[in-house]
Amino acid sequence: MTRKTIHWPDALFNIVNYFLLTLLVIATIYPFYYIFIYSISDSFKAQSGVYLWPAGFSLESYKAAVHLRGISQAAFISLLRTIFGTAITVVCCSFFAYLITKQEMPFRKVIYRFVLITMYFNAGFIPWYLTMKAYGFQNNFLLYIIPSALIGFYVILIKTFMEQLPASLEESAKIDGAGYMVIFSRIIFPLSMPIIATIAVFAAVGQWNTWFDNYFLVENPKLQTLQLLLYNLLNQSNNLSSMTSEQLTRAGAQKVMTPQSIQMTITMLVTLPIVLVYPFLQRFFVKGIMLGAVKG
DSSP states (O other), X not given: OOOOOOOHHHHHHHHXXXXXXXXXXXXXXXXXXXXXXXXXXXXXXXXXXXXXXXXXXXXXXXXXXXXXXXXXXXXXXXXXXXXXXXXXXXXXXXXXXHHHTOXXXXXXXXXXXXXXXXXXXXXXXXXXXXXXXXXXXXXXXXXXXXXXXXXXXXXXXXXXXXTTSOHHHHHHHHHTTOXXXXXXXXXXXXXXHHHHHHHHHHHHHHHHHOOHHHHHHOOOGGGOOHHHHHHHHHHTHHHHHHHHHHHHHXXXXXXXXXXXXXXXXXXXXXXXXXXXXXXXXXHHHHXXXXXXXXXX
């Protein structure tokens, strides 16, 4: 029986590689883990330090977060924004990408280059603000979904994927009398589901996390998103403790929360939906990125 010889340079490289990757994973996961254990810790014990385990155990901070003024309405608006914004982005980008692949489309290359330009050049904040106001998007829910309907990066990924589909499928459909809409909806779109799922993940995360447009163009509290509510609470930490104490008293809670505990809890609530959804779409995400990046 022959003994397998260890190639020490390769073994040393693997050890160092695994060690560095492990540190990278810990550095990536620990901030989220820290927020979680802080949010379930006892509010006052956590002030002395939380590192690997919760300092005590309490869900009072979650009870406090639920009773904060406007949080349920903000969560509802964020959910609507994510659902409708993602759906419109996926439909518009995929159909536009399909049209760009058609050789008979007039000025196809010119239009495509205009889309590409938007990835490299931005008009700036003031033109964006004036344009949104001119279109009537101020204090309007459409502000959250219409401006993001067409994004150049998504169009490139979908177009590249669609160009790799067999042309014979579309040709046979045309022989049977199918038009562009039928071909797209019944053949091209279903076959492009891996890249569509990838775009849906990108769009959903972007919609859920965005608060910039809400901050500058929406004054109606009924249209406030959960992310802007979190931003305001983080900037008002001095008033957060007294506000939480008053609302918890009305709700019948027994403890008063610290501002840091409420901040960590709301951050956890804002982050958790995306964290829960992503694992279900990960296999589509990886496959779509790999397939959509094969051609330039």
